[in-house]
Amino acid sequence: MSKMNMIQALNSAMDNMMERDANVLAFGEDAGYFGGVFRVTAGLQEKYGLDRCFDAPINEAAIVAMAIGMAANGLKPVAEIQFSDYIFPGFDQIVSELSRLRYRTAGTFTAPVVIRTPSGGGIRGGQTHSMSPEAFFTHIPGIQVVMPSNPYDAKGLLIAAIESPDPVIFFEPKRLYNGPFDGGAGKALEAWGKHPKGEVPEDHYTLPIGKADVVREGSAMTIVTYGTLVHVALAAAEQSGIDAEIIDLRTLIPYDIETIAASVNKTGRCIVAQEAPRTSGFGAELAAQIQEDCFFALEAPIKRVTGWDTPYPHAHEWSYFPGPKRFINAMREVLEA
Amino acid sequence: MSKMNMIQALNSAMDNMMERDANVLAFGEDAGYFGGVFRVTAGLQEKYGLDRCFDAPINEAAIVAMAIGMAANGLKPVAEIQFSDYIFPGFDQIVSELSRLRYRTAGTFTAPVVIRTPSGGGIRGGQTHSMSPEAFFTHIPGIQVVMPSNPYDAKGLLIAAIESPDPVIFFEPKRLYNGPFDGGAGKALEAWGKHPKGEVPEDHYTLPIGKADVVREGSAMTIVTYGTLVHVALAAAEQSGIDAEIIDLRTLIPYDIETIAASVNKTGRCIVAQEAPRTSGFGAELAAQIQEDCFFALEAPIKRVTGWDTPYPHAHEWSYFPGPKRFINAMREVLEA
Amino acid sequence: MAHTDPRFHVPAPHVRPGDTPDFSHIEIPPAGTARRPDVSIAGSETLDLALGLVRVLDHNHQAVGEWDPKLEPEIMREGLRHMVLTRVYDERMQKLQRQGKMSFYMKSMGEEAVAVAAAMALEKTDMVFPSYRQQGILFARGRDIVDMMCHCISNSRDNLKGRQLPVHYTWAEGDFFSISGNLTTQFPQAVGYAMACQFKGESRITASWIGDGSSAEGDFHGALVLASTYRAPVILNIVNNQWAISTFQGMAAGASETFALKGIGYGLASLRIDGNDFLAVYAATKWAAERARAGHGATVIESYTYRADAHSTSDDPSGYRPKGEADAWPLGDPVERLKNHLIGLGEWDEERHAALEKELDQLVIASYKEAETFGTLHDGPLSPVQTMFEDVYAEPDWRLRRQRRDLGV
Amino acid sequence: MAHTDPRFHVPAPHVRPGDTPDFSHIEIPPAGTARRPDVSIAGSETLDLALGLVRVLDHNHQAVGEWDPKLEPEIMREGLRHMVLTRVYDERMQKLQRQGKMSFYMKSMGEEAVAVAAAMALEKTDMVFPSYRQQGILFARGRDIVDMMCHCISNSRDNLKGRQLPVHYTWAEGDFFSISGNLTTQFPQAVGYAMACQFKGESRITASWIGDGSSAEGDFHGALVLASTYRAPVILNIVNNQWAISTFQGMAAGASETFALKGIGYGLASLRIDGNDFLAVYAATKWAAERARAGHGATVIESYTYRADAHSTSDDPSGYRPKGEADAWPLGDPVERLKNHLIGLGEWDEERHAALEKELDQLVIASYKEAETFGTLHDGPLSPVQTMFEDVYAEPDWRLRRQRRDLGV
Numbered sequence A, B: 001m002s003k004m005n006m007i008q009a010l011n012s013a014m015d016n017m018m019e020r021d022a023n024v025l026a027f028g029e030d031a032g033y034f035g036g037v038f039r040v041t042a043g044l045q046e047k048y049g050l051d052r053c054f055d056a057p058i059n060e061a062a063i064v065a066m067a068i069g070m071a072a073n074g075l076k077p078v079a080e081i082q083f084s085d086y087i088f089p090g091f092d093q094i095v096s097e098l099s100r101l102r103y104r105t106a107g108t109f110t111a112p113v114v115i116r117t118p119s120g121g122g123i124r125g126g127q128t129h130s131m132s133p134e135a136f137f138t139h140i141p142g143i144q145v146v147m148p149s150n151p152y153d154a155k156g157l158l159i160a161a162i163e164s165p166d167p168v169i170f171f172e173p174k175r176l177y178n179g180p181f182d183g184g185a186g187k188a189l190e191a192w193g194k195h196p197k198g199e200v201p202e203d204h205y206t207l208p209i210g211k212a213d214v215v216r217e218g219s220a221m222t223i224v225t226y227g228t229l230v231h232v233a234l235a236a237a238e239q240s241g242i243d244a245e246i247i248d249l250r251t252l253i254p255y256d257i258e259t260i261a262a263s264v265n266k267t268g269r270c271i272v273a274q275e276a277p278r279t280s281g282f283g284a285e286l287a288a289q290i291q292e293d294c295f296f297a298l299e300a301p302i303k304r305v306t307g308w309d310t311p312y313p314h315a316h317e318w319s320y321f322p323g324p325k326r327f328i329n330a331m332r333e334v335l336e337a
Numbered sequence C, D: 001m002a003h004t005d006p007r008f009h010v011p012a013p014h015v016r017p018g019d020t021p022d023f024s025h026i027e028i029p030p031a032g033t034a035r036r037p038d039v040s041i042a043g044s045e046t047l048d049l050a051l052g053l054v055r056v057l058d059h060n061h062q063a064v065g066e067w068d069p070k071l072e073p074e075i076m077r078e079g080l081r082h083m084v085l086t087r088v089y090d091e092r093m094q095k096l097q098r099q100g101k102m103s104f105y106m107k108s109m110g111e112e113a114v115a116v117a118a119a120m121a122l123e124k125t126d127m128v129f130p131s132y133r134q135q136g137i138l139f140a141r142g143r144d145i146v147d148m149m150c151h152c153i154s155n156s157r158d159n160l161k162g163r164q165l166p167v168h169y170t171w172a173e174g175d176f177f178s179i180s181g182n183l184t185t186q187f188p189q190a191v192g193y194a195m196a197c198q199f200k201g202e203s204r205i206t207a208s209w210i211g212d213g214s215s216a217e218g219d220f221h222g223a224l225v226l227a228s229t230y231r232a233p234v235i236l237n238i239v240n241n242q243w244a245i246s247t248f249q250g251m252a253a254g255a256s257e258t259f260a261l262k263g264i265g266y267g268l269a270s271l272r273i274d275g276n277d278f279l280a281v282y283a284a285t286k287w288a289a290e291r292a293r294a295g296h297g298a299t300v301i302e303s304y305t306y307r308a309d310a311h312s313t314s315d316d317p318s319g320y321r322p323k324g325e326a327d328a329w330p331l332g333d334p335v336e337r338l339k340n341h342l343i344g345l346g347e348w349d350e351e352r353h354a355a356l357e358k359e360l361d362q363l364v365i366a367s368y369k370e371a372e373t374f375g376t377l378h379d380g381p382l383s384p385v386q387t388m389f390e391d392v393y394a395e396p397d398w399r400l401r402r403q404r405r406d407l408g409v
Ligand SMILES: Cc1ncc(C[n+]2csc(CCOP(=O)(O)OP(=O)(O)O)c2C)c(N)n1
Pocket: B029, B058, B082, B086, B089, C133, C181, C182, C183, C210, C211, C212, C213, C214, C215, C239, C241, C243, C244, C245, C307, C311
């Protein structure tokens, strides 16, 4: 066990897997010599060689395509897209190719690629360094979508993703890289060192893809969320004194409907939360499915706590980011409905 | 008034607008000399000249980018993407550029581009000529999304789209180009000529973006859908004898929440339907918002009738396509819940 | 209304329907004049080859010049057979499509040499990433015709379980990658695959094919950047058959003289070759394969050819190009040219050719009869309907399990 | 564990941190040797210029050869002023960023000539599509410095209402298009804009700038295809400053000798120029602009230069390149070179230069004081918070109206 922040935990996952499996490769823009702009692949080129961890030209489509070709030939590529805002040049390769290779070849070719990419706001990155584009990927059959909320989960899930026979888009909430974050403007940085989930084994371990984590038990309502907002939801429960049960999805596709439904059937009230723009965000899928599966248990409409239907603004970041106050407002509404 | 199929109606819209406004341009792969693989731009090059209607290189990103540049300089480009399955190479230009130009320039530059693209299945097109990717576009702030279900609406909405100050992704359900379609395998082609919405004025007219159409009044439940499935829903109501109210959204973004909510508050039961894969489809957004806005009127869970979470198969097209039988099953469930 | 002078330049072909086919603007250098450098040459030194046209068979059907691969007659007869089979098969399948036996079909008529000669010049285990007009590779690699047909009619023996459009073959056993319906996407994938070959210490290389029109896609650039940067053992083929559905090659070429020239900008060895010349395609592919295997990196090959029939069964070219263009094509027909070369060598004759055509036609007819015993798209049996839910993931998750149950299968 | 010999080729720079800066592998042709063809030359005829290096200022700081634009001293002094202002402004803003006055900053140190000389060679109404390292254009076009700063500190007078990161300027009045944070996306947009200029009968042209690293993106290819096919009046600049964050230019260049060479593959006129030579940039831009306005189409210009400081305030180059590389850069510093040229002409001296620097520094300091009176990111006032919901669409729909209400603003 070591204290690790999320970057170190992810780096440790890569290190374990590159050590264990000589076919695991890591590449991306600035991911080689320099070790990535967020340093997740730091030290790997030196340790494993130029052909195991290397820089890529700035062409996200080509990065994904190269990974597909390598994976089809038996390697295990872990490609980094520098910011998830920049994944869209590679979107066609993901939608039309990566996701469908197994299907359209009836299983004779597969491309178990992992695409790691930092996402989400809260770092004053403006519209092109703050997006939470996960919902787009949840609408692509054949793709798994994972987003951890802490170092321990990050490592276990990244290893599981690399070991998965199917492609995974692995979102890293960059606001959490260096510490848990539950606030808004002016919130000082806390360290992962003090957080129980900052205790991370140095050795290989996995967390199952598709399994959510009930991070807070409660009876008043269920809050289903993932990534940065897990911490905000926890803070909101704390600050409001509302006894919410909080589910950290960890995996968006396939999401853990069993855990969710069990909780909502118990509490009778539900909030789904995402940092992304509201319309057609992943919260919509959750709300749609929860109302279908738990309709007769629901005592109030499911509320969505979300970013707004605007690009991510720079100066007004903290009016955009769904902080504890927005959570608490919604929690009250759900209780009072 | 003339009898027109949907292709003719769209062509007439283009013709009217190119006649009226010398800045309206039409282009796309095979859209110039040949008039488009579905013939929507037929005759326009001959009538308006090589620089008003022209072929484009096969690069969907460049097509969208060219349109953005032209629109920023005051032209009104109507770009065709040959099949909506092929829009993804241009996805980055749409998400990162087209949708945000007004916002990030605080209104000093705008790009009121229209992107027309045939979508949906039912033509034995297999996985790469059958997609219904509209949900992706509904998650992009700054983009309007339109999908007509008949020739009359198609013309009025395309003209409105061209006249709109904001970018529009205009989906044309290709299964409806030559006639209404409410069935599955073996269904003979009906002609638009016999359909009231096949009566189309030759002159300019518009239908408002953002306004749904109640195509069937009813009391037992509300079915909210768009495109090809409007006809399937109508057939299902007919065949089942269930008195459903059917809403043809026509515009997905912004969707007409008022009309929807009024209907669901009246009927107390609701189905949302899309041809696209189920998870995170546009039906999810509809269900999420409807349960929030109409919770206390709802007597049963909102059901989703959708395509499956698989790529669009070729041979099993009719087991994938949500035909009347799947609608009727869901309608019974919603009634009996 | 129409401005007669467009206000910006929009390229247009020399002739349109109603005009007389005319290729007089095309310069065809004589066969045998292109030099054949050592395979270790720097890419930048191949400019003349990117602008020229590697040709082996001259107008007398004789093999001339440095690029003559000096093939045994036996090999050429085999090549001829594969090309004739490709053509006969295409012809028959198109007819069957017209009879409603399959949803769609795409012929490769006029371009058979591009696929067949390349496949024969490669090792059988070199992974190929074709587009939809290289079915010739399958014949050259000996794929079972009945299997091919079962795919095209999506029946119970379709190895792709009815999931793909006809012609979009996959044949893993034959190192034939899945054909995507999306243009150019596989070009950069082929580079990644090739890098993995090197990584694993395999001597295999990869080859991919796209069309003139497809070269305009962003993935084209991505592929060439990757190939250039990582010096990957891949052959990147651009099949310039003059047309992209209704759009002539000039819409993608713009002001550039050849498609091969693009490769020079990436420092890649680049050749423009006579795509209707079996021997030129063979020789160029061999050269590029040798170069790749020796670690000198990728080669871009533009095969100059002509799409002699419609784009697909959904297309009618009389709407955009003059009738008879194929006959006017100055580089002739690849089957005829190889046939005449063999005849000139005394290694073939018209009777044997007629017999070959007949034999292969009968083979194709018999194969189709057999294929139909496994079902047709229209009447079934198809792959069992529950297979629709398989292979989305290695294991279906709860969503697919529920959905399968919802469908009641 | 590590293989010492990588199994596939991964390019690497000649030196790394700890090594001595070394540019001895770079060949620098003498100034004045490149020919200056007529602007009507066919793109394909410019191969020598794509492989060469257009240079005007020689090592004695004298202007030599056909490309000498023979500028009036007044114009050169103006250029010098804009370059010094760019540098002084960058320096100050970076300091302010370090003090927490803004979230982020990006300098253009070492590359000032690329932006300033080009802007001066263009007409003021030519639309420019820059990337984030051409702030020099704004100074050359006379944008108000206070306005620029108000944008960077996102205050109540930010013309972009706090929506963009610092440095991502938009200035419609100055025909300066919005800078995207997404690389290369604007390259093809510039072509569309240029086509619209022609369509409207305007004599305006457009120019866009991307970096060496950005040239690897698919949109690069899209832009060149469009420009080539439609013969658009656009100048497509590749600023090869040797680095893309931590990645050296060879990762994008691969085996190709120059970035300008790529243009040749599209039949576009293509020049490689000394980007640290104000006169070369000016002359090349003038040439390309004249060519575009005369209807001969697009020009690709690679400006060979060096990113003398960090990528941005989020970056520390000591992690990936030797210290002192900027000083070792064989093409010198653009400000120094123009200054020395003017001094050589007797049109400038060290005292005036020192005075200019001081004057501009004071101007910048004073401007910042003024800018702060409109607020700062940290302390406000910002643009009113409800403006966050504006300009998504021309009119907010019900969703945005509800959301604004939910936020209580
Ligand atoms: C990404 C994408 N865009 C558009 C299409 C539609 N399409 C199919 S084939 C074709 C023309 C391709 O022409 P070319 O590359 O020259 O190949 P050819 O058909 O001549 O062999 C087009 C536009 C597609 N399949 N994929």
